[in-house]
Amino acid sequence: MINPLGRLEGGLIVSCQAYPGEPLFDPDVMRRMAEAAVAGGAVGIRAKGLDDIRLIRAAVDVPVIGLVKVGSEGVYITPTVDHAVAVAAAGAGIVAIDGTRRPRPDGLDLAEVIATIHDRTDALVMADVGDLEDGLASAAAGADLISSTLAGYTGARPRSEGPDVDLVRDLASAVEVPVLAEGRIRTAEQAGACLQAGAHAVVVGTAITYPTSITRWFVDALHEEI
Numbered sequence: 001m002i003n004p005l006g007r008l009e010g011g012l013i014v015s016c017q018a019y020p021g022e023p024l025f026d027p028d029v030m031r032r033m034a035e036a037a038v039a040g041g042a043v044g045i046r047a048k049g050l051d052d053i054r055l056i057r058a059a060v061d062v063p064v065i066g067l068v069k070v071g072s073e074g075v076y077i078t079p080t081v082d083h084a085v086a087v088a089a090a091g092a093g094i095v096a097i098d099g100t101r102r103p104r105p106d107g108l109d110l111a112e113v114i115a116t117i118h119d120r121t122d123a124l125v126m127a128d129v130g131d132l133e134d135g136l137a138s139a140a141a142g143a144d145l146i147s148s149t150l151a152g153y154t155g156a157r158p159r160s161e162g163p164d165v166d167l168v169r170d171l172a173s174a175v176e177v178p179v180l181a182e183g184r185i186r187t188a189e190q191a192g193a194c195l196q197a198g199a200h201a202v203v204v205g206t207a208i209t210y211p212t213s214i215t216r217w218f219v220d221a222l223h224e225e226i
């Protein structure tokens with residue numbers, strides 16, 4: 001497998017995710033969303049769920065960062081090795097896993113998890129972290145790249161309104177592996193600030209692919225005007 005990290009450098013990765021019960025919750029809709037993002041210049045796609053990953057992998061020629069979500073509390077992003085192996089088998093060249101120091105459902109530590117994924121697949125492992133200590137521990141455990149995905153969602157750091165640029169900067173200067181900026185990037189200016197802070201690439205989801213939230217931002221702003 002060609003190492004995808006070079007293809008991501010300096011670029012925009014678009015996260016295409018929908019949830020059960022929502023109008024866009026359909027792998028084929030996410031496949032179309034991914035194609036639309038790539039047509040606009042996305043250098044990578046982040047996708048959730050094995051069916052979505054399969055369809056998107058077949059439809060676009062950019063690296064796919066895959067994950068599954070199991071629940072929404074604690075360690076819910078690709079929580080076990082078996083989940084990670086399934087994500088890689090579905091076609092993700094990069095598997096995103098929870099990279100926090102919280103106890104994992106399979107009782108393994110992060111180094112064991114990453115080593116086993118490397119043994120059983122060709123995929124790179126991306127650690128989704130919530131603070132600097134998570135990032136340092138993930139790098140020491142063998143993660144191939146680190147993302148600020150969980151900043152503001154684990155209790156370790158406050159939930160900033162925009163991206164946690166300070167964490168991105170601290171991670172980028174503290175670890176050797178590439179650091180992605182992810183989480184609450186709402187504008188192109190914020191994405192640029194993350195690259196300036198040392199991010200290898202930026203991941204944007206909600207602001208591009210989640211029309212319910214985008215609509216609500218407009219609606220709320222209109223109400224504040226009154």
Ligand SMILES: CC(=O)N[C@H](C=O)[C@@H](O)[C@H](O)[C@H](O)COP(=O)(O)O
Nearest residue numbers: 015149153183184185204205206207
């Ligand atoms: C915290 C968590 O579970 N984040 C998830 C990770 O896959 C997604 O829900 C986010 O949409 C993604 O990280 C992109 O972030 P944003 O949608 O803010 O641009």
